Amino acid sequence: MTATEERVSSPQTAGTPLTRRFLVTRRRPDGARSRVDEFEVAVGPDTTLLDALREIRSHHDRSLTLRYSCCHASCGTCGMRVNGREVLACVTRLDGLGPGPILVEPLANARVEHDLVVDMRDLYDSLEPAGRPLIRQDERLAGTETDAPVLPFARYEDCIECGLCVSACPIVGSDSLYLGPAALTAAWRTVQEPRGADPSQVLAWVDDEQGCWRCHASFECTEVCPSGGDPAGATMALRRELTKRKLGRIARRGRRER
């Protein structure tokens, strides 16, 4: 397989097929330098990025490594970067990517295992100290009524742990110790609804220069979240809560001293 190999596949969809050019970043686990392979794939109006990558894998290069499972934005396993932007491949239609070649890269800010597959253990481990309270909305019992107070937190229940937010964060990209948006969102979720956990312990965990105060408010995490979550909003809410508690402590100390 050369770096610029080009092959054209047979059309997979009805109607007039369109050929799109894909530039796929390849990296082997042996530490060799990454390269970009070029493929041309016939696509239809509803073809998703995942469809095209599976087509490449099936008919062009069996060694292309990618990860996917549910194909409907529920499992969060097919996260990658397309033309520099984090997406879930299974729900990214090619006609929404504009004309021109499509550059496909693995998620940033994570170790690349092979081609488009990255090591997700850092992300999962970062959620552990927050008590890992993320429960998906579809895991609620069918037919039960939603408690009104739960609604504000529903967006965090939808976190699919895909890691797009961590990949998009410019601070994670420059500071390997920063907790990152996924962990901070989980922390805020625990503060909001502790379910037996100690919120003050979680707040102490995020209250330092590598915690919620490290965020520089670029809001990229919120922009790329495929579940409509708001990790940046959660981070700012943690800051607001910490500021409120600190000001409260100062006020109480002032009253005692008077």
Add this chain to the structure above:
Amino acid sequence: MSATSRTRRPAKSPLHGAAGWANLRGRHLGSVAFLTNRVTGLLLIGYLYLHLGVLYLRTEGPGSWASVLHLFKNHYFLALESLLILFILLHGLNGLRLALVGTGVGVRHHKTWFTAAMSVSVALYVVVVLAMFGVI
């Protein structure tokens, strides 16, 4: 739940780290705001050292200082100085936005805050430039 329980991603070189936050490919308005604040901040730090260097010339005697003052009146220098005003406005007003958003105020409207901050900065900059060059 201490800092030692945090996961550590592979450490990156400072250059690689800077490239991480400076890369705007595929990014959104929030990153533009983030980069604007960093770049103007660095430029203002650079200006501070330049300012100290110029002030040092006062110790070289009246002749040296007079030539510096002559330079200050040059139109090219005034144009550069007007950029300093622009950087102060951009950094200051964007910083005010960050201070508000960063403590949970108006988080959902952060893009509007940024657009407003940039618009006010440019409007004030135009007024300052017109005043500097004696138009108003």
